[in-house]
Amino acid sequence: xxxxxxxxxxxxIAKRKGSSDAVSIARKVDxxxxxxxxxxxxxSKRARNTTLSLFAIVGGKRAFLTTTNLSExxxxxxxxxxxxxxRDKHGEAVPAIPRGPFKYPRKLRRIGDPxxxxxxxxxxxxxxxxxxxSAGAGRVAGTLTSExxxxxxxxxxxxEGSFASTSYNLSVRAFADSEATGQFAQVAxxxxxxxxxxxxxxxxxxxxxxxxxxxxxxxxxxxxFGPMVVANLVGEVARSxxxxxxxxxxxxxxxxxxxxxxxxxxxxxxxxxxxxAAGSAPFDDEGLPTYRKTVVENGVxxxxxxxSHTAGKMGAxxxxxxxxxxPRPFNLVVHQGGGSIEDLIxxxxxxxxxxxxxxxxxxxxxxxxxxxxxRDGLFKIEGGRIAGPIKGLRxxxxxxxxxxxxxAVGRERHWIAWWEVETPTLAPAILVRGADFTKPAV
Amino acid sequence: MEDIVGMAVELSEKLGASxxxxxxxxxxxxxFLLKNGSLDFFDSKLLEGVSVRVVVDGxxxxxxxxxxxxxxxxxxxxxxxxxxxxxxxxxxxxxxxxEEEFEEGRVEVRPxxxxxxxxxxxxxxxxxxxxxxxxxxxxxxxxxxxxRLLRADIGVCEKFVVNSDxxxxxSSIPRAMFSYTLIGTHPQRGSAMRQSALGESRGWEALERxxxxxxxxxxxxxxxxxxxxxxxxxxxxxxxxxxSEVVGLVCHESSGHPGEADRIIGREAAQAGESYxxxxxxxxxVGSPLVNVVDDPTIPGSFGFYLYDDEGVKAGKRYLxxxxxxxxxxxxxxxxxxxxxxxxxxxxxxxxxLEPIVRMANTYLExxxxxxxxxxxxxxxxxxxxxxxxxxxDDRRFNQRYKGFEAYxxxxxxxxxxxxxxxxxxxxxxxxxxxxAVGNDLRFFGATCGKGDPMQGIPVxxxxxxxxxxxxxxxxx
Numbered sequence: 001x002x003x004x005x006x007x008x009x010x011x012x013i014a015k016r017k018g019s020s021d022a023v024s025i026a027r028k029v030d031x032x033x034x035x036x037x038x039x040x041x042x043x044s045k046r047a048r049n050t051t052l053s054l055f056a057i058v059g060g061k062r063a064f065l066t067t068t069n070l071s072e073x074x075x076x077x078x079x080x081x082x083x084x085x086x087r088d089k090h091g092e093a094v095p096a097i098p099r100g101p102f103k104y105p106r107k108l109r110r111i112g113d114p115x116x117x118x119x120x121x122x123x124x125x126x127x128x129x130x131x132x133x134s135a136g137a138g139r140v141a142g143t144l145t146s147e148x149x150x151x152x153x154x155x156x157x158x159x160e161g162s163f164a165s166t167s168y169n170l171s172v173r174a175f176a177d178s179e180a181t182g183q184f185a186q187v188a189x190x191x192x193x194x195x196x197x198x199x200x201x202x203x204x205x206x207x208x209x210x211x212x213x214x215x216x217x218x219x220x221x222x223x224x225f226g227p228m229v230v231a232n233l234v235g236e237v238a239r240s241x242x243x244x245x246x247x248x249x250x251x252x253x254x255x256x257x258x259x260x261x262x263x264x265x266x267x268x269x270x271x272x273x274x275x276x277a278a279g280s281a282p283f284d285d286e287g288l289p290t291y292r293k294t295v296v297e298n299g300v301x302x303x304x305x306x307x308s309h310t311a312g313k314m315g316a317x318x319x320x321x322x323x324x325x326x327p328r329p330f331n332l333v334v335h336q337g338g339g340s341i342e343d344l345i346x347x348x349x350x351x352x353x354x355x356x357x358x359x360x361x362x363x364x365x366x367x368x369x370x371x372x373x374x375r376d377g378l379f380k381i382e383g384g385r386i387a388g389p390i391k392g393l394r395x396x397x398x399x400x401x402x403x404x405x406x407x408a409v410g411r412e413r414h415w416i417a418w419w420e421v422e423t424p425t426l427a428p429a430i431l432v433r434g435a436d437f438t439k440p441a442v
Numbered sequence: 443m444e445d446i447v448g449m450a451v452e453l454s455e456k457l458g459a460s461x462x463x464x465x466x467x468x469x470x471x472x473x474f475l476l477k478n479g480s481l482d483f484f485d486s487k488l489l490e491g492v493s494v495r496v497v498v499d500g501x502x503x504x505x506x507x508x509x510x511x512x513x514x515x516x517x518x519x520x521x522x523x524x525x526x527x528x529x530x531x532x533x534x535x536x537x538x539x540x541e542e543e544f545e546e547g548r549v550e551v552r553p554x555x556x557x558x559x560x561x562x563x564x565x566x567x568x569x570x571x572x573x574x575x576x577x578x579x580x581x582x583x584x585x586x587x588x589x590r591l592l593r594a595d596i597g598v599c600e601k602f603v604v605n606s607d608x609x610x611x612x613s614s615i616p617r618a619m620f621s622y623t624l625i626g627t628h629p630q631r632g633s634a635m636r637q638s639a640l641g642e643s644r645g646w647e648a649l650e651r652x653x654x655x656x657x658x659x660x661x662x663x664x665x666x667x668x669x670x671x672x673x674x675x676x677x678x679x680x681x682x683x684x685x686s687e688v689v690g691l692v693c694h695e696s697s698g699h700p701g702e703a704d705r706i707i708g709r710e711a712a713q714a715g716e717s718y719x720x721x722x723x724x725x726x727x728v729g730s731p732l733v734n735v736v737d738d739p740t741i742p743g744s745f746g747f748y749l750y751d752d753e754g755v756k757a758g759k760r761y762l763x764x765x766x767x768x769x770x771x772x773x774x775x776x777x778x779x780x781x782x783x784x785x786x787x788x789x790x791x792x793x794x795x796l797e798p799i800v801r802m803a804n805t806y807l808e809x810x811x812x813x814x815x816x817x818x819x820x821x822x823x824x825x826x827x828x829x830x831x832x833x834x835x836d837d838r839r840f841n842q843r844y845k846g847f848e849a850y851x852x853x854x855x856x857x858x859x860x861x862x863x864x865x866x867x868x869x870x871x872x873x874x875x876x877x878x879a880v881g882n883d884l885r886f887f888g889a890t891c892g893k894g895d896p897m898q899g900i901p902v903x904x905x906x907x908x909x910x911x912x913x914x915x916x917x918x919x
Contacts, residue, residue, distance in 0.1 A: 040534030442872035
């Protein structure tokens with residue numbers, strides 16, 4: 001069955017069940033992954049899935065259905081339960097979805113490769129492994145994923161549209177020994193723009209440079225964070241800018257609209273309209289045409305990310321960031337700075353250069369207090385130069401303080417996505433003054 | 443459906459697979475969220491499909507489809523075989539699977555109260571009562587819990603697994619989870635956050651039995667004490683009592699994860715990481731003789747309950763640490779074969795379209811004999827950390843941090859003033875070796891464990907009794 005038929009049939013069911021408004025999205029994903037470790041492939045995986053997502057307003061309340069069983073009987077039965085609950089007396093009334101029809105830019109109807117296939121993935125994996133080994137690693141692990149998505153949307157608001165996109169995501173982790181590791185990642189829309197060799201080489205070089213790390217001393221340091229770290233931190237800014245988190249009061253950006261949340265050196269956009277970016281889309285999950293927006297401009301928070309629900313609650317306009325359940329970014333773009341990473345390091349007298357992090361957790365997301373473990377290449381900076389590898393530090397601080405401590409942003413940017421970076425992010429390195437680092441007592 | 447799954451196995455063999463396995467899985471469930479006292483949304487999910495997993499020329503292939511028609515499942519089998527063959531020259535070393543004995547198995551857990559039979563008004567009223575209890579108890583101590591997210595996830599997971607070595611297992615397991623986030627504020631003393639969860643392999647009756655209103659009242663009370671009256675933790679070395687929830691998390695993060703054999707052999711190195719342990723670590727002393735850590739999928743009603751894993755291997759209780767020494771690892775057939783042992787049935791997948799990998803189920807510290815009062819009475823100066831709010835750990839599972847939420851001073855054998863923001867930042871071995879007494883108050887909590895490419899968040903229990911750490915320092919170095 002065509003995606004348009006699946007989505008249209010579900011929309012009819014939603015109307016029949018008494019929905020005042022509904023959005024129906026059918027999405028077909030062809031996905032492949034080659035997973036590798038110890039310099040060899042460990043698994044080759046493919047998935048072909050068509051999923052229907054239905055969002056409806058019934059009796060003024062929100063109900064959602066996600067299903068991979070696309071038969072009309074199954075959809076009707078499953079949605080029937082959801083609509084019955086939504087019709088109940090509980091919950092707050094939500095605004096209507098946007099009224100169309102809308103026009104979507106032609107350039108975003110086909111994003112990436114016209115005829116993608118996964119046949120080249122093994123060769124690219126091999127190239128990444130060889131490059132990392134040549135750069136000094138002893139062992140190499142990683143994942144390479146290709147994905148083609150076709151999406152069709154129709155709404156009771158008169159919106160209707162479709163698009164197809166491809167993305168390729170490579171993550172390489174290189175080991176010089178068990179404690180000397182380096183990781184780098186890239187996400188791209190076409191296989192020809194994926195630099196498997198470059199990603200492998202960078203991971204391998206970092207691993208080699210991280211050999212024989214010294215135990216680090218905890219304390220307050222100036223820090224240079226590489227693009228992998230910046231992409232993770234920026235993802236936290238975007239998540240916290242989601243109207244859902246702001247409305248719930250669990251975001252450190254709650255109440256900060258129009259105020260300084262970062263140093264003037266830092267600006268961040270969400271850009272769904274760049275046809276060269278892997279997360280782009282012509283419309284959001286309510287059918288609104290997407291557009292590029294500046295979330296943080298020279299350190300000042302300019303907008304939250306809204307769907308019509310959060311916008312309605314907060315007296316704002318939707319920013320066309322609807323995910324079905326919550327607003328979300330498409331592609332995050334940190335504005336370009338001026339210097340090379342060496343320039344940033346040269347400005348640090350006594351500090352730390354961190355190439356990657358993981359496991360960021362909040363002790364208080366409302367305040368922005370968090371900690372995250374620094375992993376892979378971690379280096380001491382002394383007198384403006386890398387003095388050598390170190391290990392065992394955790395970045396333990398406050399998100400607003402950290403963002404306000406940004407003194408400089410690098411020129412070179414990379415499109416990053418991996419386990420810890422869900423949204424494709426164009427990230428540079430940054431220099432932060434006065435970041436706090438801790439380590440275990442015993 | 444069953445004949446189609448069998449067909450996929452047979453077809454894969456005909457196409458040249460030395461091993462093939464097919465799994466039908468249906469996950470159906472509902473979620474609702476009460477946000478700051480009001481129903482935010484109701485969500486239904488129905489994820490159904492078939493996956494095929496094969497070994498071809500030593501290369502592991504996997505493919506899935508949500509289209510249950512014979513032709514589509516056939517294509518999935520062909521796709522798994524062809525992709526495995528395509529990468530076979532890079533599969534170094536070739537994938538081998540351990541020899542196992544298989545049987546026909548059937549596991550059915552029947553919920554006493556199915557979610558579709560729950561009066562939804564009553565369910566939301568139950569949550570509203572819980573929400574109000576948290577607000578009221580904290581409010582009495584001058585603390586406002588401004589952000590309150592109470593969430594229920596209820597569902598049933600049905601699986602049918604067949605492989606070319608003779609396994610044939612059907613299972614149907616319901617799961618219920620209650621999770622919550624609370625952020626309290628105090629005009630002069632700032633804010634504090636608390637998150638936790640309960641989970642069981644049962645129906646709605648679990649939520650009724652948990653008495654969420656009482657639980658939220660206790661959380662509100664604790665928020666009031668900690669935020670309203672908490673004092674900074676002492677800086678000198680002292681004894682630290684850690685409660686069941688913290689002990690359970692420590693066992694999960696610092697014993698369970700480093701004991702996953704796929705991490706140890708490097709298969710998860712790309713993202714989830716490796717382990718501070720090696721295959722040769724069996725018998726290595728990593729803790730005091732009082733430390734016994736178990737992972738047991740077979741506990742009836744547990745959140746991580748199953749009796750056969752997703753490779754069809756019968757599961758059982760397994761020791762990870764016994765009397766302070768590494769006693770075993772968690773294995774699937776691939777990791778077991780790589781070191782010449784047998785699988786202990788730890789292979790699980792979250793949904794039909796995901797590869798089964800080595801996972802924990804219910805990981806806990808075995809209880810000792812001491813009552814909570816006996817643990818406390820022997821402490822001259824210390825801190826009791828009942829539960830936590832934030833944690834993280836490095837990818838070798840050695841350098842960890844747990845930030846306590848509800849905590850109290852202990853002075854001369856008695857609990858004293860509430861303590862705010864105590865942090866345990868220790869190495870795995872440093873922490874386990876500091877254990878000098880183990881309580882008898884075993885409790886379990888629900889959790890979602892993340893691992894895999896793509897990420898699979900899988901239901902587990904974490905648990906343990908109260909444990910005493912002797913002469914340690916809070917707050918890291």
